[in-house]
Amino acid sequence: MNKRWPEIVKHALIITILGFSFFPLYMTFNISLKNNKQFAASPFGLPDLAGLTETFDWVPASDKPGTYDPKSINAAIEARERGLTPESKDWPMVRKSTSTTIHWENWSKAWGIVGGYIFNTVFVAVTAVVCALCLSMCAAFFFARYRIAGSSILWYVFLVLMLMPSVANLIPLFMLLRNLDLLNSLWALVIMGTTGAQVVQIYVLRNFIEDIPQDLFDSAEVDGASPFMQIVNIVLPMSGSVISTLAILQFIQLWNDFILPFILIRDDALLTLAAGLVKLDGEYVKMWGEMMAGYSIASIPLILLFVFTMRLFVKGIAAGAVKG
Amino acid sequence: MPKVISFKQIRYRWPVYLFILPSLFLICVFSYYPAINAIYHSFYRWNGSAIEDFIGLDNFRDLLGWSPTLWTVLAVWICLMMMALTGKPGWAKGWAKWALCGFVTLVGAIIFGAVGEISLSSATEATILGLSAADAASWITVSMVSVIGAILLNIVWNNGFTNAIKVLGVVFGTLWFFDLSMQNTGDKILWYGFAVIFLLVVANVVKMIPSIIAAVFIHRLKNEKAQYIYRVLFVVPMIIPAMVYLLVWKFFYDPNQGVLNIILYRTGLIDLLIWIDGIFHWGVFVEGRPPSWLGDAKLVLPSLIFWGFPWVGVVGVLLYLAGLSSISEDVYEAADLDGVNWFQKFTKIELPLILTQVRINLIMMVIATLKTYGQILIILGDSGGPKGVALVPGLYMFKNAFVEGYAGKACAIGLVLFVFILILTEVNNRYVRVEK
Numbered sequence A: 001m002n003k004r005w006p007e008i009v010k011h012a013l014i015i016t017i018l019g020f021s022f023f024p025l026y027m028t029f030n031i032s033l034k035n036n037k038q039f040a041a042s043p044f045g046l047p048d049l050a051g052l053t054e055t056f057d058w059v060p061a062s063d064k065p066g067t068y069d070p071k072s073i074n075a076a077i078e079a080r081e082r083g084l085t086p087e088s089k090d091w092p093m094v095r096k097s098t099s100t101t102i103h104w105e106n107w108s109k110a111w112g113i114v115g116g117y118i119f120n121t122v123f124v125a126v127t128a129v130v131c132a133l134c135l136s137m138c139a140a141f142f143f144a145r146y147r148i149a150g151s152s153i154l155w156y157v158f159l160v161l162m163l164m165p166s167v168a169n170l171i172p173l174f175m176l177l178r179n180l181d182l183l184n185s186l187w188a189l190v191i192m193g194t195t196g197a198q199v200v201q202i203y204v205l206r207n208f209i210e211d212i213p214q215d216l217f218d219s220a221e222v223d224g225a226s227p228f229m230q231i232v233n234i235v236l237p238m239s240g241s242v243i244s245t246l247a248i249l250q251f252i253q254l255w256n257d258f259i260l261p262f263i264l265i266r267d268d269a270l271l272t273l274a275a276g277l278v279k280l281d282g283e284y285v286k287m288w289g290e291m292m293a294g295y296s297i298a299s300i301p302l303i304l305l306f307v308f309t310m311r312l313f314v315k316g317i318a319a320g321a322v323k324g
Numbered sequence B: 001m002p003k004v005i006s007f008k009q010i011r012y013r014w015p016v017y018l019f020i021l022p023s024l025f026l027i028c029v030f031s032y033y034p035a036i037n038a039i040y041h042s043f044y045r046w047n048g049s050a051i052e053d054f055i056g057l058d059n060f061r062d063l064l065g066w067s068p069t070l071w072t073v074l075a076v077w078i079c080l081m082m083m084a085l086t087g088k089p090g091w092a093k094g095w096a097k098w099a100l101c102g103f104v105t106l107v108g109a110i111i112f113g114a115v116g117e118i119s120l121s122s123a124t125e126a127t128i129l130g131l132s133a134a135d136a137a138s139w140i141t142v143s144m145v146s147v148i149g150a151i152l153l154n155i156v157w158n159n160g161f162t163n164a165i166k167v168l169g170v171v172f173g174t175l176w177f178f179d180l181s182m183q184n185t186g187d188k189i190l191w192y193g194f195a196v197i198f199l200l201v202v203a204n205v206v207k208m209i210p211s212i213i214a215a216v217f218i219h220r221l222k223n224e225k226a227q228y229i230y231r232v233l234f235v236v237p238m239i240i241p242a243m244v245y246l247l248v249w250k251f252f253y254d255p256n257q258g259v260l261n262i263i264l265y266r267t268g269l270i271d272l273l274i275w276i277d278g279i280f281h282w283g284v285f286v287e288g289r290p291p292s293w294l295g296d297a298k299l300v301l302p303s304l305i306f307w308g309f310p311w312v313g314v315v316g317v318l319l320y321l322a323g324l325s326s327i328s329e330d331v332y333e334a335a336d337l338d339g340v341n342w343f344q345k346f347t348k349i350e351l352p353l354i355l356t357q358v359r360i361n362l363i364m365m366v367i368a369t370l371k372t373y374g375q376i377l378i379i380l381g382d383s384g385g386p387k388g389v390a391l392v393p394g395l396y397m398f399k400n401a402f403v404e405g406y407a408g409k410a411c412a413i414g415l416v417l418f419v420f421i422l423i424l425t426e427v428n429n430r431y432v433r434v435e436k
Helices: A004-031 A036-041 A070-081 A105-145 A151-163 A170-179 A186-211 A214-222 A227-238 A240-256 A259-264 A273-281 A288-308 A310-323 B010-019 B021-041 B058-064 B068-086 B095-120 B133-157 B163-182 B188-207 B209-220 B224-239 B242-252 B259-267 B269-280 B297-306 B314-324 B329-337 B342-371 B374-380 B393-402 B407-432
Strands: A056-060 A093-097 B044-046 B052-054
Touching: A004 A288, A004 B209, A004 B224, A004 B242, A036 A288, A070 A093, A105 A151, A105 A186, A105 A227, A105 A240, A105 A273, A105 A288, A105 B010, A105 B021, A151 A186, A151 B021, A170 A259, A170 B021, A170 B393, A170 B407, A186 A240, A186 A259, A186 B021, A214 A227, A227 A240, A227 B010, A240 A273, A240 A288, A240 A310, A259 A273, A259 B374, A273 A288, A273 B242, A288 A310, A288 B224, A288 B242, B010 B021, B021 B044, B021 B407, B044 B058, B044 B407, B058 B407, B188 B209, B188 B297, B188 B342, B188 B393, B209 B224, B209 B314, B209 B342, B224 B314, B242 B259, B242 B374, B259 B269, B297 B374, B314 B342, B329 B342, B342 B393, B342 B407, B374 B393, B393 B407
Parallel strands: none
Antiparallel strands: A056 A093, B044 B052
């Protein structure tokens, strides 16, 4: 009995912290199902539990099957007797309680806004991840396998980039991309995503390839395998977990990146997700429900990625933090 | 062993260079070229396109000022910082280090003062090396005094100061530094930005504590299954995209419909705040006007600090847990036998083991805070909030480059930041990481 209390206290404290950190998630999901009136009347409860403070909305009367409100049906029948159609101006409106309605249409409207952004982001992220991994795999193989004139100097050329924060070079980069006519183009983001990931990926992959027994490469070379074939047939089959960890890390980074799209992309249809959300947030009349539905939709791909790759994810985050 | 290719073999083995060519091309064009271009243009008055005049070090002089006192304090401050962080000054022994400080200061003063003055070529008085005699005398005096003072300080420092007093010294030195920098001839906004960064760094140090507490509590749970579940649960809220998290918090702070104000009004906490305000006369929480967290100049910085409550970072928790998992049960049993209480267990067993991770996180956090501007840009716009209270150096750079068209000045700000970050990265690589 005496030993149980400390455990309970620990659980309680952890759950309290978790409760606070889950609160924003809960609110996002919760508000995404409400309209502004429901939100104002009952911000915290779920929509179908919020019957205490009823709110009303004016909707057209309806006698369609599935309408259970007798007032609405009667008003519709009466109006039809007067010779009106649902399209006409004088068609009666009835008060309808909204506090028990779940507004799933927020999600479909939000998808209409955010969907395009998501496709753009997926395109940029997937293309950049594939390009970056191909290039850095080749470069890492070069560094791990060969000692040739200039290879150590080239290695330092790459390594120095780790020290270089990308603060100062933002403006010249913008001018460069403008001169290359890459402004307002998703390819600029792909190129920058590919370039930005090179150093860390080459560093990690080089260490990985150096840990493979080098005799494997030597014997492959005797059998006449070109360096490229060595990569495909020896390195790739072994490197599943390290490649997927790198890919996930870069994917998350590109998913969250907003400074570059914010500066480079002017066209609304080409915005990536993070920059698109900022624009959505800047709109004057705020439909909180739709905005929160948009945020939820934006989170879903990463949550799915997390569910399927939980083990790699946890490992990758810790590794990425150490590597910086 | 890697395959060695000698000079003679290059003639027929040159295709291996093709493997590195695409990566090399990319980083040369998109990483090195902009960086070198930024250094180049920091010596120019440049608007991003047509206007491009060479002005020497004027950009830096305008930004940093050239008060010799300031540079002395800065040099001493950096040395103190290095000593406090590392505890082992390796690059110079004893008083030589402090003499070197003074020398660097002197050279710095000459470069920033004299060269800048010459390149301005608008000096009207009689000058030595482009400086008026009085100015020259003043900074030479200050430098001499600082060298002597530094030597004295070094003797006292190495004899019988406790760590707490050293830390206090560093803190007060920093405050003095910022106080001086505010009276400096340099760019007031930039120095204000550094002061804001300093405030945010201090706040972020405090915000590291919840992660440590959470990790220790999870680690101490007896039930391993519960440990695993909590670990996964802690990751989940951090999976949502950073931008979503940012915008949801921005919504929380909305004055009329934001969740924070709703909570304050529903629980009646607002009355408490109004009562406190009545005592201290902040003029922030007033009856009948909901506090506008991001719209009131006095509230912006507290709001930014409170941002992201309860401040549990997934990276931190996972790293600390990894560090803690190496403690064996025997240690705890021995501690129990010795009658060690729960808090002593933390300070004597757990904290020393995760200290490496804490230090890594600390340096990473400082570097990230120095660089930060994206979030503030999203939350408060490019003006840095009402009255520019949150105009951090990064954001000031962004504003100069993309709003006001002073691209050359912006490049110079970027370089100043770069130097700060480089020093910290160097401290990190040389002293913090190795001791695993």
